[in-house]
Amino acid sequence: xxxQNPALIPMPPERLLELDNVGVHFPTREGLVxxxxxxxxxxxxxxxxGIVGESGSGKSVTARSIMRLQAKxxxxxxxxxxxxxxxxxxVLISSEDRQSRTMRQLRGGEIGMVFQEPMTALSPVHTIGTxxxxxxxxxxxxxxxxxxxxxxxxxxxVQMPRPNDIVDRYPHHLSGGMRQRAMIALALACDPVLLxxxxxxxxxxxxxxxxxxxxxxxxxxxxxxxxVFIPHNFGVVAHIADRVAVMYLGRVVETGTVDEIFxxxxxxxxxxxxxxxxxxxxxxxxxxxTISGMVPDPYNVPPGCxxxxxxxxxxxxxxNVTTPEDVVFPSGQRARCHYAGDIAIAEAAQ
Amino acid sequence: xxxxxxKTMHDDTLISVRGAKKYFPVTEGWFNRQVATIKAxxxxxxxxxxxxxxGLVGESGSGKSSIARLILxxxxxxxxxxxxxxxxxxxxxxxxxxxxxxxxxxxxxxxIFQDPYSSLNPRxxxxxLVGEPMVIHGVGSAGEIxxxxxxxLGLVGLRPEYVTRYPHAFSGGQxxxxxxxxxxxxxxxxxxxxxxxxxxxxxxxxQNINLMQDLQEKLGLTYLFITHDLGMVEHISDRVGVMYLGRLMEVGPxxxxxxxxxxxxxxxLLAAVPQPDPRGxxxxxxxxxxxxxxxxxxxxxxxxxxxxxxxxxxxCRAEVPALRALDxxxxxxxxxxxxxxxxxxxxx
Numbered sequence: 001x002x003x004q005n006p007a008l009i010p011m012p013p014e015r016l017l018e019l020d021n022v023g024v025h026f027p028t029r030e031g032l033v034x035x036x037x038x039x040x041x042x043x044x045x046x047x048x049x050g051i052v053g054e055s056g057s058g059k060s061v062t063a064r065s066i067m068r069l070q071a072k073x074x075x076x077x078x079x080x081x082x083x084x085x086x087x088x089x090x091v092l093i094s095s096e097d098r099q100s101r102t103m104r105q106l107r108g109g110e111i112g113m114v115f116q117e118p119m120t121a122l123s124p125v126h127t128i129g130t131x132x133x134x135x136x137x138x139x140x141x142x143x144x145x146x147x148x149x150x151x152x153x154x155x156x157x158v159q160m161p162r163p164n165d166i167v168d169r170y171p172h173h174l175s176g177g178m179r180q181r182a183m184i185a186l187a188l189a190c191d192p193v194l195l196x197x198x199x200x201x202x203x204x205x206x207x208x209x210x211x212x213x214x215x216x217x218x219x220x221x222x223x224x225x226x227x228v229f230i231p232h233n234f235g236v237v238a239h240i241a242d243r244v245a246v247m248y249l250g251r252v253v254e255t256g257t258v259d260e261i262f263x264x265x266x267x268x269x270x271x272x273x274x275x276x277x278x279x280x281x282x283x284x285x286x287x288x289x290t291i292s293g294m295v296p297d298p299y300n301v302p303p304g305c306x307x308x309x310x311x312x313x314x315x316x317x318x319x320n321v322t323t324p325e326d327v328v329f330p331s332g333q334r335a336r337c338h339y340a341g342d343i344a345i346a347e348a349a350q
Numbered sequence: 351x352x353x354x355x356x357k358t359m360h361d362d363t364l365i366s367v368r369g370a371k372k373y374f375p376v377t378e379g380w381f382n383r384q385v386a387t388i389k390a391x392x393x394x395x396x397x398x399x400x401x402x403x404x405g406l407v408g409e410s411g412s413g414k415s416s417i418a419r420l421i422l423x424x425x426x427x428x429x430x431x432x433x434x435x436x437x438x439x440x441x442x443x444x445x446x447x448x449x450x451x452x453x454x455x456x457x458x459x460x461x462i463f464q465d466p467y468s469s470l471n472p473r474x475x476x477x478x479l480v481g482e483p484m485v486i487h488g489v490g491s492a493g494e495i496x497x498x499x500x501x502x503l504g505l506v507g508l509r510p511e512y513v514t515r516y517p518h519a520f521s522g523g524q525x526x527x528x529x530x531x532x533x534x535x536x537x538x539x540x541x542x543x544x545x546x547x548x549x550x551x552x553x554x555x556x557q558n559i560n561l562m563q564d565l566q567e568k569l570g571l572t573y574l575f576i577t578h579d580l581g582m583v584e585h586i587s588d589r590v591g592v593m594y595l596g597r598l599m600e601v602g603p604x605x606x607x608x609x610x611x612x613x614x615x616x617x618x619l620l621a622a623v624p625q626p627d628p629r630g631x632x633x634x635x636x637x638x639x640x641x642x643x644x645x646x647x648x649x650x651x652x653x654x655x656x657x658x659x660x661x662x663x664x665x666c667r668a669e670v671p672a673l674r675a676l677d678x679x680x681x682x683x684x685x686x687x688x689x690x691x692x693x694x695x696x697x698x
Binding site: 054055175176177178205206207208209210211213214233234235236237238239241258259262263272273274276277278279280281287288289290291294295 | 409410521523524551552553554555556557559560563578580581582584585608609618619620621622623624625626627628629631638639642643695
């Protein structure tokens with residue numbers, strides 16, 4: 001069931017990726033799971049978009065559907081995903097098949113990917129060099145020797161210690177941080193314009209995480225690459241993102257610049273999330289604010305605003321009945337809440 | 351029954367770890383020839399006071415989980431001693447206890463594990479899971495156990511009617527509460543929480559942390575809280591120990607340790623934490639720590655942190671610094687603790 005919108009308005013020239021009303025559903029025994037239920041966001045050239053949300057909010061499923069790597073039983077329920085190729089032409093990714101020629105060109109070519117678990121994402125039976133060189137040879141007409149030289153150059157670029165030695169090593173020889181560097185080298189093999197990074201630093205220690213974040217940031221600026229960054233915590237997103245989208249139960253509930261999201265959140269969910277994290281230097285002894293209840297079952301999404309059962313500001317008769325639309329603020333910040341405007345006014349008054 | 355000489359510790363101390371060592375042999379070949387030694391825990395000394403939360407932080411492989419396991423005697427010590435004050439007031443060295451005595455002592459010390467999915471048997475109901483410690487220790491009749499389980503579930507914010515359900519019916523945060531209820535079943539005085547909220551989403555982690563703090567107040571519990579999350583440790587701990595390569599680098603009251611670290615490693619750890627403050631991040635200078643934690647089989651000479659330390663000199667390469675007690679109630683394992691001017695996290 002694919003909705004083909006025949007009259008797609010061309011994307012603005014700076015736009016690299018645009019998701020419009022994307023829905024991904026999974027039929028399960030318990031019922032239809034609407035894991036992604038009308039997600040819209042976009043990424044401009046050279047921009048870092050951070051996507052935050054609790055587990056089950058659909059952030060990874062959305063990212064996987066951009067790469068057409070969803071689980072086999074996933075249904076594309078609605079919406080369009082468009083990507084601007086280096087040639088300038090737009091591709092309607094959402095109507096591409098997982099194994100289509102275009103998708104195989106894009107994946108690992110113009111769109112690079114970094115996953116959370118570098119041990120499972122890298123092949124354990126091939127050397128780091130082979131894995132990078134094969135990717136290069138798949139997308140470019142180069143000889144084996146040239147591809148190997150490029151692999152070493154890439155490892156140098158990601159500041160891998162002893163790249164000439166590491167190129168012939170297997171992933172199990174490397175530490176977690178080095179594996180993640182190898183993953184990044186592999187993702188960068190063909191100079192992608194878009195990098196999708198799904199929890200790339202979750203498995204790492206803070207000091208290694210800091211190194212990897214600095215690396216990603218400097219590479220992003222050097223290569224003018226856009227990144228869709230799915231972090232595991234708010235600190236990481238504050239560090240790397242230009243804009244942030246907050247997801248809850250398969251929907252984007254708020255988007256804005258990183259400063260707007262952190263200093264002037266308009267959606268009650270974003271506000272509650274930010275208050276529930278302990279912050280260095282200001283949290284000792286203070287009780288953590290919590291969000292009451294828990295994320296509902298995905299096959300049992302509450303009617304109206306899906307956050308209303310946990311929302312302190314929910315209004316009976318409105319929030320539990322009507323699904324809110326995006327409220328758009330002059331700055332471009334958007335919040336999917338009936339009372340986002342009122343909340344903004346109340347905040348300004350304080 | 352051994353009659354170990356009575357050890358002494360300060361009246362307000364619950365646990366005293368003194369010179370604890372845990373070495374693991376690395377073996378090779380048919381005859382398990384020992385080829386190397388991993389010093390997972392090396393010469394650790396610290397006290398946990400009654401009713402406090404002692405936080406242990408450090409990178410993976412620093413030996414923080416091993417310490418919890420040593421205190422509960424899941425591992426036997428290679429050297430040193432661990433004193434524990436029993437509910438009766440008697441002070442015992444747990445390293446001298448036999449299996450039966452140790453089992454009896456475990457009523458008073460319990461553990462909460464990291465992974466709420468693998469630490470609960472999926473084939474047991476909540477009644478079996480939470481009541482199991484009581485069955486093992488032969489406490490109470492079936493009816494009493496049932497009542498106690500219902501009470502415990504209420505205590506951790508789960509409905510008492512849930513006793514007949516299985517773990518799969520619960521979310522990660524709820525499972526962690528089941529683990530807490532199980533740990534509380536025998537009224538322990540001490541609980542070691544090893545990465546107890548690391549696997550949870552922020553809002554759920556916050557709920558469980560608040561619960562743990564409420565329970566501590568209500569039941570007078572003492573916690574050893576092990577985590578790699580510095581924000582969380584600052585939030586929950588009264589005192590903090592910072593570990594690196596099996597050694598304690600610094601111990602001190604949370605506020606002063608975070609505001610003014612005295613060991614370069616603590617400074618580096620604090621600087622590495624990404625803060626949820628985009629404006630601050632832009633102005634804050636962040637120099638990532640170079641290199642990686644050394645191989646535990648091949649610990650650097652001198653100060654184990656010297657290869658990554660920006661302040662290291664010849665002395666650090668040659669001499670192993672001792673954990674020294676300073677006047678201000680802090681302990682530091684650094685030759686230059688007094689002279690270095692290190693940056694912490696400004697209290698706001």
